[in-house]
Structures are given as C-alpha cells and as structure tokens.
Amino acid sequence: MSDTTDxxxxxxxxxxPLKAALxxxxxxxxxxxxxxxxxxxxxxxxxxxxxxxDMLFRSVENGIVADTLPRTVIAIQEWDPNSGEVPNxxxxxxxxxxxxxxxxxxxxxxxxxRLNYEQSGISSLFRKTGRRIKRMxxxxxxKEQFLDADRKWGDVSTWQVLKQFSPRYTGGYFLNSFDAHQxxxxxxxxxxxxxxxxxxxxxxxxxxxxxxxxxxxxxxxIAFLLAALPLRTSNLLMILVLLPFxxxxxxxxxxWKVLLQQQGVINDFLVWTGVISDAGRLxxxxxxxGTIIAMTHILLPFMILPxxxxxxxxxxxxxxxxKSLGANDWIAFWRVYFxxxxxxxxxxxxxxxxxxxxYYITPELVGGTSGIFISNRIAYHISSSLNxxxxxxxxTLLLVAVLMLFVVYDKIVGIDNVKLG
Amino acid sequence: xxxxTVILAGTALAFAGSAALAKDLTVVSxxxxxxxxxxxxxxxxxxxxxxxxxxxxxxxxxxxxxxLRAMNEAGNITWDLVDVVASDAIRxxxxxxxxxxxxxxxxxxxxxxxxxxxxxGDLLVSECFIPQIVYSTTFGYRSxxxxxxxxxxxxxxxxxxxxxxxxxxxxxxxxxxxxxWALLCDGVPKDEVYNVLETEEGxxxxxxxxxxxxxxxxxxxxxxxxxxxxxxxxxxxxxxYNGRLFALIEEQxxxxxxxxxxxVFDLDGWIIxxxxxxxxxxxxxxxxxxxxxxxxxxxxxxxxxxxPARKSSAPLVGKHAKLGIDMAPHMPTDPNNAKNTFLYxxxxxxxxxxxxxxxxxxxxSQ
Numbered sequence: 001m002s003d004t005t006d007x008x009x010x011x012x013x014x015x016x017p018l019k020a021a022l023x024x025x026x027x028x029x030x031x032x033x034x035x036x037x038x039x040x041x042x043x044x045x046x047x048x049x050x051x052x053x054d055m056l057f058r059s060v061e062n063g064i065v066a067d068t069l070p071r072t073v074i075a076i077q078e079w080d081p082n083s084g085e086v087p088n089x090x091x092x093x094x095x096x097x098x099x100x101x102x103x104x105x106x107x108x109x110x111x112x113x114r115l116n117y118e119q120s121g122i123s124s125l126f127r128k129t130g131r132r133i134k135r136m137x138x139x140x141x142x143k144e145q146f147l148d149a150d151r152k153w154g155d156v157s158t159w160q161v162l163k164q165f166s167p168r169y170t171g172g173y174f175l176n177s178f179d180a181h182q183x184x185x186x187x188x189x190x191x192x193x194x195x196x197x198x199x200x201x202x203x204x205x206x207x208x209x210x211x212x213x214x215x216x217x218x219x220x221x222i223a224f225l226l227a228a229l230p231l232r233t234s235n236l237l238m239i240l241v242l243l244p245f246x247x248x249x250x251x252x253x254x255x256w257k258v259l260l261q262q263q264g265v266i267n268d269f270l271v272w273t274g275v276i277s278d279a280g281r282l283x284x285x286x287x288x289x290g291t292i293i294a295m296t297h298i299l300l301p302f303m304i305l306p307x308x309x310x311x312x313x314x315x316x317x318x319x320x321x322x323k324s325l326g327a328n329d330w331i332a333f334w335r336v337y338f339x340x341x342x343x344x345x346x347x348x349x350x351x352x353x354x355x356x357x358x359y360y361i362t363p364e365l366v367g368g369t370s371g372i373f374i375s376n377r378i379a380y381h382i383s384s385s386l387n388x389x390x391x392x393x394x395x396t397l398l399l400v401a402v403l404m405l406f407v408v409y410d411k412i413v414g415i416d417n418v419k420l421g
Numbered sequence: 422x423x424x425x426t427v428i429l430a431g432t433a434l435a436f437a438g439s440a441a442l443a444k445d446l447t448v449v450s451x452x453x454x455x456x457x458x459x460x461x462x463x464x465x466x467x468x469x470x471x472x473x474x475x476x477x478x479x480x481x482x483x484x485x486x487x488x489l490r491a492m493n494e495a496g497n498i499t500w501d502l503v504d505v506v507a508s509d510a511i512r513x514x515x516x517x518x519x520x521x522x523x524x525x526x527x528x529x530x531x532x533x534x535x536x537x538x539x540x541x542g543d544l545l546v547s548e549c550f551i552p553q554i555v556y557s558t559t560f561g562y563r564s565x566x567x568x569x570x571x572x573x574x575x576x577x578x579x580x581x582x583x584x585x586x587x588x589x590x591x592x593x594x595x596x597x598x599x600x601x602w603a604l605l606c607d608g609v610p611k612d613e614v615y616n617v618l619e620t621e622e623g624x625x626x627x628x629x630x631x632x633x634x635x636x637x638x639x640x641x642x643x644x645x646x647x648x649x650x651x652x653x654x655x656x657x658x659x660x661x662y663n664g665r666l667f668a669l670i671e672e673q674x675x676x677x678x679x680x681x682x683x684x685v686f687d688l689d690g691w692i693i694x695x696x697x698x699x700x701x702x703x704x705x706x707x708x709x710x711x712x713x714x715x716x717x718x719x720x721x722x723x724x725x726x727x728x729p730a731r732k733s734s735a736p737l738v739g740k741h742a743k744l745g746i747d748m749a750p751h752m753p754t755d756p757n758n759a760k761n762t763f764l765y766x767x768x769x770x771x772x773x774x775x776x777x778x779x780x781x782x783x784x785x786s787q
Contacts, residue, residue: 109515120776124768127515196783263654286639369640369785383487385775386512
C-alpha cells in the first residue's frame, strides 16, 4: 500500500514538490525546537560537560615537568635509565639553568610536590636544592654541587622518576588507579601492602548493589501500599516517606550513630530485654553494617517514588480480572501485577545505584574502615593530598564503570523499560 | 522629576560612600570555639579601633588547601587571610599559593623590642607561615572504668596495653602521630623514630604494633568525635586536640582526665593567599600585624586552652573569660604537661605523607 501513485509527484498548491515542502517545514520546526532548548543545552554544556571533560583531561595531563625544567627534559633524553649511573655533567648543567629560573618564579617546590606522589623524598629534595641554588658556583662543575646540596641527586631512582614523568602526557595516574606502577622492567602490580584502589572499587560496587537490593526489598511493599490505599491515607504515608527526605543528611546520619553505637539506643534496649548480654553488645556502626543501614535509609525515597508513580498507573481491574479467571492472590500478583511494576523497579534501582556509588559523606561518618567507598579516597586526593591527577583518574574509572553497568543493564533489562512516572 | 533625581543621586552617593567606608576582609578559620576565640581576641578589638574594616568569617579551613588552589586556577582570590595548620601552610607555600612573609618586617616586635623572628623562634616552620598557637594531639581517658580496677593510664604505652586497660580506643584515621606512638612504644628511642619510619622495616614494625590493638580501635576523622565517643562511653581512651578535651573536662564536667604523655605538638597559624591586589594586601598585613602581637596572642588563651606561639606572650596568659580558672595549667606548653613531648617533623611528613598514607589506608582496609 503506497500513498503515491507511480510516476506522479505530489505537489503543494504553489507547485513545489510536497516532499521538499514538508522537509522545509519540518526543518524550521526542528530549528525552533533547538532554539527553545538552547539555553538549557548551553547551560548543560558549560556546567556539566565542560567540567567533566576538564576532569578527564587532568587524569593524563603532566605538563608541569616539561614546563618547569625544559632544558633538563631535553638533555635527559640521551640518558639510559637502566645504565645504573646518574646522568652526566651536561644534564646537571641544564638542571642548574632550569632551577635558577624555577626558583626565581617559585615553581620548583610545586614540581617537587608533584614528583613526590611518585617517590617519597623528592618534595624536600627540590625545597632544599632551591635554597642552595643561589649559593652555587655558576661556572660549575654542577654535578658535585648538586650532590653536595642533597645526596638524593646521586640516586638513579630520582632520575628515573624525572625521566619517566618528563612527557607532557602520562598514563601514570591510571596505572596508580589500578594499583600498578611502571618499573624499569615494565608495568608491575604494586606490593600487596600498597594495593587499595581495585579493592575499594570492588567494595563500592558490592555495597552499592547490597544497598540497592535492600532499598528495593523495603521500598516495594511501601510503594504498593501507597498505590493501593485511598488518597487521603496514602497522602499521609507519603509525607512520612518524604519527611526524612527533607531532613539534613548530616542530622540523619548522626541520628543513626545515636541509635546504632554500642552504648546506643538499640543496644541498650536489647540488653535491657535480655536478648544480648552487656558484654556481647552488637557492633552495628563504624563498619559495613553501619554504611548499609544509613545509606539504605537515606536513599529509600529514591526507590519508593518511582515505584509509586508507576504502580499508580496500574489499573486494579487487571488483578481483579486475573482473580475472576481463577488465579489465587500470589499468581495474580506475580503474573499480572509485578511485570507491570518492572519499569518502576528499573528506574528506582538505577537511581539508587548511581547515587550510592558516588556517596562519600555517609560512609565517612558511619563506615569506619570496612565501610568506606572509593569516593572517600577521591575526596582525600582532592582536598588533602592535592593529587588531583590521581583523583581525576579514579573519578574517570568510576564514570566508566557506571557507564559500562548502564550498557549491561540496557542489554539485560532494556533502557526502554525504565519509567519515572 | 526633580525629586526622583535627588533620590537617585542620594542613593548613588550612599552606595559610593559605603563602598569607600567599609572595607571587607574575608578571614577563613575552623568555626566553633576556636574561631570564636579568634574573633574575641583579634578581630573584635581590631574592628573597634578601625571602624572602616568589616571582617567576614568563612569556616572553610579544613578544605582551605584545595579551595585556594581552585581559586588560584580560576584567577579570583576571594579570601584575604586563612587559618591553617603548619603542614598545610608548608604545602600551600610549596604550591606557590601562599605569600612569603618577612617576619621582622610584617610582624610586630615583642614589647621589650625582641624582633618577631626571635620571639616566634623555631615555630616559623615555613616562609609563608605566621604562627598563632601551639596545640597538641594527646589522649584523654575516662576515670570511671570499672574493669581497670582503680588503675589509670600514666604513659603513652598504656594505649597499647589491653590487659591492664581493656576497652575501645579512638585514634585518628591517618598515619601521622599514630605511627610515631607505635614505634615509641615498640622500643624505638625518640630521636630515632623518623629514621626508623623511613625504612620499609620500620613501617612494618609500626603497623605490627598498631595491629595489636586494631580490633579495639574506633577511627576518627573530625576532632569533635573523640570527646563525643568518650562522653557516650563508646571508648575509654582517645586521642584528639587538647582544647577539645579541655572543653569536655572543664566546661562539660565529664569524668575524663588528660594523659599528656608523649603529646605531639603542632602549630596553627595564618597564611596570606598569594596574588592579592595591593590595596587588600596592605589591609591584611595591618590586621595580621595587630592580631599576632604579644598581647593579642595572650588574650586568645582566655577563650581556649591553646598555647600562644610567642615566647613573650606566655607570662601574660591569665584566667578563662567565663570559667574564671587559671589557664596556664591547661596549656600544652605548661612544664607539668610538657614533661614528655614529641616534636612533629613537618619536613619529613611532607616527603612521606603520600606514600605512608597509601600504606596506612591499605592496612586499615585489610
């Protein structure tokens, strides 16, 4: 069945082909639509896409060595890091020239802090050398004078680090994020006592899944009840769901401390009723249990609300019809009602999971040592150690992990099956 | 029409006038009792003498380093004076984010004419750092623990003695101080601690010592946690800043006592952000010169139990402004409290912090 007759082109009244006229009208429409969303689009580009791109870039950017020590970086290319000897006088002369400029501009200590992330001791090496540089003899010989200023200039490892991180772009931060590092023999895993990030990524994923599942188990019956009750009662219940949502996060987290700690309300009650002995008080906070309980509580509304809005649209007549056709309560629920609520489960689970994977305040407060997330380390590197490159690469990996899970989710459940209302 | 012009002109004048009159200075500190003591001792008297200055407080000191770096990258420094601990001051100085100062020129001399560089002495740990107070990280313990059979901890190594002093301890969730205490209690002499800690074996030794109490430790990350944990009887011994314990003991009257043994001295002070415009810089320097003179530093001790950083301020320390008790015996620097102290090595930790912190976190998560 075709709308056009063979060999005849449909035209508008003024003789233009209908197809072209339609396309033109649609294009104008599209342009108008684009203009309408332009403010939001620009806003998103500036406040969301640009910062993320900047963060991704920081995870490989490493211009500081070449900018601070330009001559040394060129001179050191000739030097073989596996030779077992420190570079020759020429490299030290270049280093002297660079350091004089760097000390003048006060950038040498900054470079020291950057390289100290790779090897302990370089921070003070640059600070100390910076203080000595003015007293050095311009005529040379420089190697002796540098070794005299700090014996670490005589260590091959210092120069290996310098050479390794002299390119403008580095994969070092990403290697570090995978608990690996570059050695003279190639890429190797770090010693077992320094591996932490992969483990934390694993724990973050595991705990986020546990939190999502417990939110679903707790949230589903409540959403079901909310959708089934008459409006007046369900509104009251809805306020109870939303009330904690409106309370400050820190207040709620602290309240959990009061409840869960060993001398806290729940333990006191259990001891008083004789369920547990005074010596056998339960440890429910400053560990994984604390993180799971507090975060499930905080994220529960994000599960209930999408579930509720989907369940609200499921007509009760379907279940009635199933029952009139002979299904018992369970079969009517499982075969008829539940499949229709799946889009709500999908939306709630994605929301809760993605929110929990990036959480760090609550784990920091109630997680102790076994309940902290990878985001806590990212926060540490942003605010304390100032190792923003490492923080950026950890953040990038987290982003990639979330995107990958999203793709997997799309393959298994289907992203069309997500409904927020 | 005419009336409107007059009003408009008047408003414009008023705006211009207020802009010319009030100079805003943004001072960053830690909030709480500490910031209040700075306000009472430094800025309130200063603004009383200089009514054209308006001080705005910002409680961001715990993330000052990251924020200053972000401001620097954005090219817009909105802070004028920032209160940081000494190790952060060194970091900021290294990163070129703090202004280098000339102690004798920028800071007031002592009343007897001793130049500032001598009056502060060794406490000027960085070219950018203007010290205010000496505080210490030390232990407080509950004095009503039945299981201890009347005994009370008297020395640092009692922390590691679970037989005599059973119960939970709270320690800070970072390697600094904990590693040193562990080595001290594992038989390493005080002046060897950092040499030992520099080696892999030394670090392993410290972790092994900490392992012996690991199951009984609650780890804290904010200074307010240990006082709370002690008050709730969640822990029986805990480390925190001495001023927090003073408030717990003297102001809240909790049955807690100070251990003081092997307390670790640390410094807190001002830095001036690098890159301030000339006029603001001149105002900030005036404020700093006033706020760090001998009398002002001594005044701060009326409100909080931290020791003034100037030698010349010590004799001027008086009574607590509200409680009316002598503050001298509560200072970490008081001879009775400072019988055995440990000096925190800034330079060393600046080098090893990243490395040891990674190991410490890995150890914690095992």
